[in-house]
Amino acid sequence: MPKVTIDGHEIEVSQGTTIMQATKQLAIEVPYYCWHPGLSVAGNCRMCLVDVEGPPKPQIACYTQVTEGMVVHTQSEKAKKARKGTLEFLLSNHPLDCPVCDQAGECDLQNFYMDHGQYDSRFDEQKHKKKKAQPVGENVMLDQERCVLCSRCVRFCDEITGTGELGIVNRGSHEEITVFPGKEVNNAYSGNVVDICPVGALTDRDFRFKCRVWYLSSQDSVCPGCSQGCNIRIDSNLSRPQHGEGERVMRLKPRENLNVNDYWMCDEGRYNYNFIDRNRIQTASRVKEGVVEEILFEDAVDSLASVLGDAVREQRHGRIGVLVSTQLTNEDLFFVKKFFKTNLGMDAVESRFSFPEGSSDDFLIKADKSPNTAGAQALEVIASGTYQSGEDLIDKTIAGEFDVLISFGVDIDGLLGKEKLDAILEKVTLLAYVGSNHNETSKKAQLVIPSTVYAEKDGTFTNVHGRVQRIWPAFPPLGQARPEWQIICDLSEKTGFSVSADDAESIFSEITQTVSSFQGLSYEKLGKEGSLLSTVKETVEK
Amino acid sequence: MTEKLITKYLELTDANKIDVFESKDGYSRIQKVLKELKPEEVVDEVKKSNLRGLGGAGFSTGMKWSFIPKDGKKPVYLVCNCDEAEPGTFKDRHIVTSTPHLLLEGMMIAAFAVNAHKAYIFIRGEYERPYERLAKAVEEAYAKGYLGKNIFGSGYDLDIVVHQGAGAYICGEESALLEALEGKKGWPRLKPPFPAVVGLFGCPTVINNVETLSYLPLVMQGGADWFSKLAGEEKSGGTRLFCVSGHVNKPGIYELPVDTTLRSLIYDHAGGIRGGKQLKAVVPGGISAPILSAEEIDVKMDFDSLRAAGTMAGSGGVMVMDEDTNMVEALMVASRFFAHESCGQCSPCREGSAWLYKIVKRINEGEGRVEDLDSMLSIAGNISGTTICALGDAAAMPVTSYIKKFRSDFEDYISDCHLPVETQS
Numbered sequence: 001m002p003k004v005t006i007d008g009h010e011i012e013v014s015q016g017t018t019i020m021q022a023t024k025q026l027a028i029e030v031p032y033y034c035w036h037p038g039l040s041v042a043g044n045c046r047m048c049l050v051d052v053e054g055p056p057k058p059q060i061a062c063y064t065q066v067t068e069g070m071v072v073h074t075q076s077e078k079a080k081k082a083r084k085g086t087l088e089f090l091l092s093n094h095p096l097d098c099p100v101c102d103q104a105g106e107c108d109l110q111n112f113y114m115d116h117g118q119y120d121s122r123f124d125e126q127k128h129k130k131k132k133a134q135p136v137g138e139n140v141m142l143d144q145e146r147c148v149l150c151s152r153c154v155r156f157c158d159e160i161t162g163t164g165e166l167g168i169v170n171r172g173s174h175e176e177i178t179v180f181p182g183k184e185v186n187n188a189y190s191g192n193v194v195d196i197c198p199v200g201a202l203t204d205r206d207f208r209f210k211c212r213v214w215y216l217s218s219q220d221s222v223c224p225g226c227s228q229g230c231n232i233r234i235d236s237n238l239s240r241p242q243h244g245e246g247e248r249v250m251r252l253k254p255r256e257n258l259n260v261n262d263y264w265m266c267d268e269g270r271y272n273y274n275f276i277d278r279n280r281i282q283t284a285s286r287v288k289e290g291v292v293e294e295i296l297f298e299d300a301v302d303s304l305a306s307v308l309g310d311a312v313r314e315q316r317h318g319r320i321g322v323l324v325s326t327q328l329t330n331e332d333l334f335f336v337k338k339f340f341k342t343n344l345g346m347d348a349v350e351s352r353f354s355f356p357e358g359s360s361d362d363f364l365i366k367a368d369k370s371p372n373t374a375g376a377q378a379l380e381v382i383a384s385g386t387y388q389s390g391e392d393l394i395d396k397t398i399a400g401e402f403d404v405l406i407s408f409g410v411d412i413d414g415l416l417g418k419e420k421l422d423a424i425l426e427k428v429t430l431l432a433y434v435g436s437n438h439n440e441t442s443k444k445a446q447l448v449i450p451s452t453v454y455a456e457k458d459g460t461f462t463n464v465h466g467r468v469q470r471i472w473p474a475f476p477p478l479g480q481a482r483p484e485w486q487i488i489c490d491l492s493e494k495t496g497f498s499v500s501a502d503d504a505e506s507i508f509s510e511i512t513q514t515v516s517s518f519q520g521l522s523y524e525k526l527g528k529e530g531s532l533l534s535t536v537k538e539t540v541e542k
Numbered sequence: 543m544t545e546k547l548i549t550k551y552l553e554l555t556d557a558n559k560i561d562v563f564e565s566k567d568g569y570s571r572i573q574k575v576l577k578e579l580k581p582e583e584v585v586d587e588v589k590k591s592n593l594r595g596l597g598g599a600g601f602s603t604g605m606k607w608s609f610i611p612k613d614g615k616k617p618v619y620l621v622c623n624c625d626e627a628e629p630g631t632f633k634d635r636h637i638v639t640s641t642p643h644l645l646l647e648g649m650m651i652a653a654f655a656v657n658a659h660k661a662y663i664f665i666r667g668e669y670e671r672p673y674e675r676l677a678k679a680v681e682e683a684y685a686k687g688y689l690g691k692n693i694f695g696s697g698y699d700l701d702i703v704v705h706q707g708a709g710a711y712i713c714g715e716e717s718a719l720l721e722a723l724e725g726k727k728g729w730p731r732l733k734p735p736f737p738a739v740v741g742l743f744g745c746p747t748v749i750n751n752v753e754t755l756s757y758l759p760l761v762m763q764g765g766a767d768w769f770s771k772l773a774g775e776e777k778s779g780g781t782r783l784f785c786v787s788g789h790v791n792k793p794g795i796y797e798l799p800v801d802t803t804l805r806s807l808i809y810d811h812a813g814g815i816r817g818g819k820q821l822k823a824v825v826p827g828g829i830s831a832p833i834l835s836a837e838e839i840d841v842k843m844d845f846d847s848l849r850a851a852g853t854m855a856g857s858g859g860v861m862v863m864d865e866d867t868n869m870v871e872a873l874m875v876a877s878r879f880f881a882h883e884s885c886g887q888c889s890p891c892r893e894g895s896a897w898l899y900k901i902v903k904r905i906n907e908g909e910g911r912v913e914d915l916d917s918m919l920s921i922a923g924n925i926s927g928t929t930i931c932a933l934g935d936a937a938a939m940p941v942t943s944y945i946k947k948f949r950s951d952f953e954d955y956i957s958d959c960h961l962p963v964e965t966q967s
Contacts, residue, residue: 043732044888046928057927063732085924089893122917125900149886168727168886171710173896175886 002068007075019050019061019072030074031083031112033090033198034150035062038263039159045090045150047112049082050074058082083116092123093173094199095132095145103200105213109148130176137165137185139205139267140193144176147201153177153193160264163187177201188365191270192263195253206271207251211243219474220255220528222461224327224454225269226358227368229463230254230261231529232269234455234474247277248475249455257529259467266365273455279438281450282479292443297480300449301487304432305494307404308344312495317346321393321402324351324381325409325435326370329459329471331507332484333372333381334515335499336408339488343497348402352382353390353415366464371454375462378517378533391416398423406432408484409451413440434487450481457483458504460526466536468518470526545772547760547781548753549797551641558675560682563643569688571759572650576696584655588758590766592779597623597714597751598828598856600778600845607748609738610656616745620653620661621723624676624752625707625714627666628828629879630859633783633795634752638665638672641756642679646702648755650693651762653700656748661702664719667709677704711883715931716749718885729887730931753783753858773799778844786812788862789819800844800855804834807843808862819864823948827856829876830936832943853943869951870910873944874902880937891934894925898941905952908959915945915952 003012004022013022018041023030033045041063049058053071058078073079091109098104130144154166154177165183168175179185185193194204216235223230233253237244244250252273254265284300285292295303311317322340324333333351340346360367376382387393394416397405405428413421418440425431425444433445436453454461456477462468477483482490485507492499501507505523512518517535525531546553556562563569575584589604610618622645626634637645645663653661665673680702683689691699710728712718717731720742741747761769772780778800784807787793791813798807804826808814815821821836826843832853834841841847845855863872881899886892898921901914922938929935945952 041732043930046889046930049928081924082928086889086928088924089889089897092893092897123897125897125904128896148889149892170886172881172884172886173892175892 002066002070004066004070004072006072013066017066019052019059019064019066019070020048022066022072023061023074028074030061031108031116032062033108033148034152036152036155036196036263039152039155039196042151042155045148046086047083047090049079049086051076051079051082080116083112084119087112087117088119088122090148091117091121093128093145094148095127097146101143101146101200102203102208103146103197107200108198128173135205136179136202137190139190139271140185141203141205141208142177143201143203144178146199147177148199149175149177150198152196152198153202156189156193156196157185157187160192161187161189166193188266188268188359188361189264189363191267192254192265196263204251211237211240211250215240215243216250217474219455219472221455221471221474222371222463222469223252223265223269223272224371224461225266225272225369226366227371227373227464228260228364228366229371229461229467229469229530230265230269230364231257231469232265234273236455236474238475247274249273249276255528259529260463260465260469261364264364268359268365275437276453276455277478280453280478280481281435281438281442281448282481284450284480285448287446297449297482298490300447301490302494303447304406304449305491307430307432308491309495311404312344316403317344318348319402320344320346320404320406321348321397322346322350323390323393323405323407323410323412324349324376325407326351326373326376327409327454328372328484329454329457329504330372330375330379330462330468330511330518331459331504332408332488333376333379334507334511335485335488335501337379337381339492339497339499343492343499344495347386348393348396349381350387350390350393351376352388353410368464371461371463374464374466374533375460375468378462378466378535379511379515394420394424398427400427403428404430404432406434407441407445409435411435411439411441413444434484436481449487450479451487452477452481452483456481459483459485460504460508460523462533463530466517466533467530468521468526468533469530470523470528545781546797548637548641548644548756548783549795551644552636552795554641557641558639558643558679560643560679560686563641567759567763568643569647569694571762572647572654572688573694573696575651575654575762576694576698581655581657584651584762587766588655588761591761591769592766592777593754593757593761593769594779594845595751596753596757596782596858598628598830598854600855603750603754606738606750607652607656609736610746610748611739614657617660618656618658619742619745619747620649620656620658621716621719621742621747621749622649622661622663622752622755623714623716623719623749624663624665624669624672625711625719626669626752626857627711627714627883628830628857628859629876630785630787630825630828630861631857632785632787633858635669635672636795637752637756637783638669639675642676643683644756644759645676645752646679646683646689648758649702650688650700651758652748652750652755654698658748659699659701661700662723662742663702663704664713664723665704665706666713667707673704673706680704710885711879712885712931712933715933718931719749720747729885730933732930773844774801775842775844775847778846782843782858784843784858784860786860786862788824788860789816789864789867790814790862791816798843801842801847804839804841804843804860807860808839812860812862815862815864817864819866821862822865822867823863823869823872825859825861825863825940827854828859829861829879830854830932830939831856832939833947835947868955869944869948870902870906870955873940874899874906876940876944877902877937880933880940884933884937888930888934890925891929891937894921894934895937897921898925898937902941905956910952910956910959912953912956914956915949919945 032048048061051073357367432447713728722728877899922941926938
């Protein structure tokens with residue numbers, strides 16, 4: 001265990017630790033372009049040069065391993081001169097087109113110039129012209145002039161996806177990043193090359209010119225696109241609605257979680273955000289004499305509550321079926337179950353569907369495209385009653401077993417087709433839909449109650465490996481939408497039952513007290529990275 | 543007159559043919575080594591001879607071999623660096639063309655010493671004819687059973703593969719050479735580990751220059767003691783090949799003891815400056831070496847003396863410039879070379895070498911400003927010591943030395959260019 005002193009701070013680190021890793025442990029900032037914790041060390045940008053006592057030359061922090069008694073200075077004249085010199089080189093052929101560059105505001109050339117440069121330009125020669133704005137894949141745009149040739153994108157495609165689309169061609173200052181002939185950067189994780197590009201060389205074709213990054217607000221979250229639960233950041237624009245045609249979410253970015261997704265996310269998840277702002281159910285509605293009419297949220301809840309109340313009073317609650325989507329949070333699922341099963345005494349609450357499985361790989365993409373199937377299992381909202389599955393419950397509905405069917409986010413038409421939906425509608429007296437987005441089911445349901453999307457609520461998802469992870473509201477719900485657990489609270493109040501909570505956290509606390517696999521967890525304990533269910537062994541994840 | 547070692551073979555007619563080579567002790571040294579010595583005894587002998595790396599670094603050859611791990615867990619490779627690309631250097635080409643078997647015999651000795659059974663010769667792509675000669679020599683050696691299984695009936699196996707490079711200066715840098723040999727882009731590796739530990743295909747590897755390897759048969763023949771005493775500076779080995787080019791009466795390759803002075807090399811051996819002109823400057827060890835002024839040529843040509851004089855022995859490429867030389871143009875040519883040959887992997891060399899060239903080109907075109915000179919010194923200073931390999935320093939050193947030693951030439955050139963045309967000198 002060698003001891004190293006960096007800027008006067010001594011730290012003991014494990015054998016093989018680099019100066020860079022030691023500075024991270026000490027929260028000392030050393031600038032870099034080519035180094036990335038998820039990729040091999042390239043050592044080519046030379047921005048992390050630090051002054052190590054002993055050798056005459058400055059050493060790169062990213063590659064140099066700490067040795068016993070090493071003394072490192074990151075702020076000596078030698079270190080500062082080396083960084084400043086390197087930055088000047090990197091900017092010498094850079095086009096300085098920041099005003100029209102999408103990276104502006106989150107560019108490490110800009111950032112490090114302010115921190116380590118601050119010189120007057122001495123470069124008085126003709127800059128090299130290289131190609132600008134070249135699409136290199138469906139999602140990625142390349143500007144060769146802005147590139148600092150750090151090779152992160154090349155290493156990503158070589159080491160993480162193994163697809164090897166990118167390479168560096170030519171020599172010296174004519175060197176440039178390019179795609180190999182006949183190839184395009186269209187691997188399932190292509191958007192990550194944009195994230196790891198420290199400058200404006202690779203930009204996201206989806207995000208380009210939509211919004212200046214300094215107008216963005218960020219909220220940590222978890223991708224709801226599949227059961228992996230990759231940690232993400234929701235970047236939204238709330239202050240300049242004119243820049244995004246009124247839409248709030250501008251982009252999703254991966255967030256580091258070494259237990260789940262390292263530093264990456266797939267394109268399927270990354271570009272799956274339009275539903276947050278588009279095609280939303282914003283008001284409650286009902287079908288009256290064949291015509292859809294908007295109604296007050298309270299009237300919709302009243303209407304459903306009275307159907308439920310009547311059924312319970314008349315002992316007809318066995319003729320009510322409830323379908324629950326695994327897109328719902330643990331908190332939502334728990335309250336749905338508590339209200340319908342425990343309080344109303346219903347048996348027919350089911351969230352398991354043998355969904356048509358989506359694409360998957362052996363990295364992050366899972367075939368189960370919902371974020372909380374494991375949560376539904378742990379909370380026993382799956383196969384909890386006499387019904388084998390959601391499909392089974394639907395078939396029984398068509399067979400005439402139920403008079404009322406309530407769907408929490410399950411699009412029957414989308415899952416099983418129009419015929420099934422129409423058959424249901426012929427049998428039941430009421431199909432109620434509680435959900436966030438319009439679909440064929442919501443359009444035909446006699447009663448519709450708007451609910452929130454994941455980006456608008458507090459709660460937790462349990463991923464495929466049993467890791468319980470927090471989500472946070474990035475912005476308020478659209479229109480009248482409310483979280484499902486609140487809708488349950490409202491229904492409960494109207495029907496005279498006592499399912500109530502002030503917030504999602506108190507529901508989670510109730511879960512931890514009543515469901516053994518959640519025992520010992522709390523929002524505080526989950527933190528940013530989540531925790532495993534107590535029934536899951538740690539070795540399962542990796 | 544001094545002893546002719548390699549030169550004896552260079553001057554021999556048809557020495558590229560195996561029979562001619564063998565008639566002059568060819569392949570007798572390797573047979574003696576295989577019969578009489580253990581590998582470690584060869585290493586010791588070469589250490590004692592003070593034979594140094596004649597590619598340019600001047601590191602002790604025997605010492606370099608001794609860094610190969612002895613555990614034998616991985617195969618050891620021997621690689622011959624025949625990428626000779628340092629401007630002003632043309633000795634390896636001559637050896638490979640005129641006496642390729644001398645190199646092969648040297649490689650056999652080196653391979654035996656480090657227990658390698660496979661050796662590669664990386665020859666620069668531009669060397670077409672030398673390659674043909676070399677390939678033919680390898681073929682002859684195989685035909686006679688001197689390469690392959692059980693060479694010379696000794697029980698020792700050795701294969702040699704000749705690999706043509708694609709024409710990049712950087713591939714003379716040993717780790718870039720290994721990358722290229724592995725089929726990758728010729729980019730220098732981060733060090734450590736050094737090739738002796740992690741080299742070709744991740745295995746321990748010795749990389750020696752053509753000339754270094756070619757001296758081995760002669761060192762083993764004459765003995766370490768004899769070789770090291772050929773020059774007065776014992777620590778620097780005996781003799782080496784100097785490539786003299788430029789404004790001398792007799793440019794060419796001169797094999798001389800390393801304690802020969804630069805003055806003697808130019809005036810006694812290379813016939814002095816042509817046309818009776820005065821010497822202005824001389825680059826003593828390939829274009830990367832800092833330039834010396836006419837007053838600085840009483841220096842001995844061994845590695846240590848030249849280093850003490852602020853320059854380097856390098857590849858032995860001595861470039862002589864007479865009084866009519868335009869130093870601005872000379873520097874421009876050097877800088878153009880480095881800008882063209884920078885591999886581009888790391889930022890300071892990639893951007894800095896190109897920047898330096900652009901400035902000196904502008905000066906040469908008459909658009910210079912006096913402040914450009916300090917900028918160039920500063921830029922060169924920012925390159926040196928910050929790069930992955932030595933090419934960065936190599937690009938910086940000419941700039942620094944030319945401007946420091948011939949600053950008035952640069953200043954006069956810049957101011958002359960701004961005079962009205964009729965008064966320009």
